[in-house]
């Protein structure tokens with residue numbers, strides 16, 4: 001199996017904000033099904049190729065042991081790494097790697113308790129098991145009534161939440177007793193995140209909801225018309241949730257005001273199966289069909305990101321922005337700066353875009369397609385780019401496929417860009 005590292009910038013992982021870069025972790029021989037980040041910023045990836053990649057110090061370490069695709073992965077507070085796979089196994093890695101145990105079906109979710117004592121695993125066999133890391137006997141929780149898709153501890157470690165293929169979100173009191181159904185979604189719930197007092201979940205039908213962690217009362221509904229939701233990640237420091245879906249989009253939510261901060265097409269092809277934030281929340285790692293982990297600097301809530309231009313647009317509520325600006329902030333700003341000068345984002349700065357020949361920002365490493373293109377960017381060509389999508393308009397481009405279906409949205413975006421790309 002060909003495994004190599006193409007680009008790896010350890011600085012971003014070490015949390016050096018000044019050196020944040022868009023990075024790509026290459027080497028897996030199959031799609032990425034799960035990503036977890038340790039408290040130290042070490043990235044671990046779970047893959048269809050049966051292996052787990054540990055991306056520290058520039059060279060991936062391959063953890064082998066699973067006999068089928070690895071789909072579930074979690075770090076504990078002291079760097080305990082736990083995985084679950086299609087081989088029904090739950091494995092613990094580290095100095096003394098071992099098999100914690102087996103389910104009778106695929107393991108779809110694993111979690112480590114906040115104090116690092118306990119591993120929870122949920123399986124399509126309809127069981128949830130608790131594995132004490134001191135080696136004492138495993139415990140099986142009362143059955144959730146259907147295949148388990150995900151499990152998560154609450155921050156206090158007193159409750160375990162589970163989501164099932166029958167659409168239930170259940171709350172287990174770890175002191176004992178029968179589980180309480182918190183939500184009956186009606187469609188399978190693929191993933192969940194538990195914060196202080198809330199549970200966020202994503203479902204097969206695209207349902208993306210936040211409910212009260214005790215009563216199940218709805219706090220917010222971010223359901224868009226895409227489906228299904230496949231991955232979620234949370235960073236407590238920035239208070240942000242990332243949601244990945246089957247159409248390759250990532251939506252970033254702010255939990256302080258419960259609003260959408262970003263919503264962008266993240267993969268060139270296929271779904272977003274895996275998401276994880278760096279410990280300080282400044283980098284978002286994503287994986288899917290493409291065998292690589294993409295890592296974006298997402299900017300911190302409480303710090304000024306000069307890449308965003310000279311205002312603090314990214315701190316404002318996109319809902320209250322004029323439509324053109326909102327289109328840019330949500331769909332483009334993750335990858336494109338508007339200010340002149342070199343940008344550390346994944347795409348070239350759009351400063352001075354109109355009238356400029358494609359592929360000509362100095363120091364930006366374009367695809368050959370764009371470098372060799374004879375397109376000049378005008379209102380008309382930018383409109384065509386997002387009417388047809390980059391994959392049709394400039395096939396071979398590095399820009400992820402993204403169509404903006406509404407002619408009005410494209411018009412508003414272009415009007416906004418005509419002004420915003422002129423400033424200095």
Ligand code: HEC
Pocket residue numbers: 264265266327328331332333334335336346347348353357358359360361365366367369370377382386396397398399400
């Ligand atoms: C996930 C990252 C990403 C997103 C989101 C994204 N782009 Fe891009 N964009 C790129 C990359 C990467 C390139 C360079 C493509 C190449 O070299 O083939 C690019 C190139 C471009 C170019 C050509 C620039 C030049 O100098 O020739 C334009 C115009 C552009 N993008 C506009 C947009 C707009 C407008 C949006 C929002 C609707 C957007 N992009 C969303 C990554 C992205």
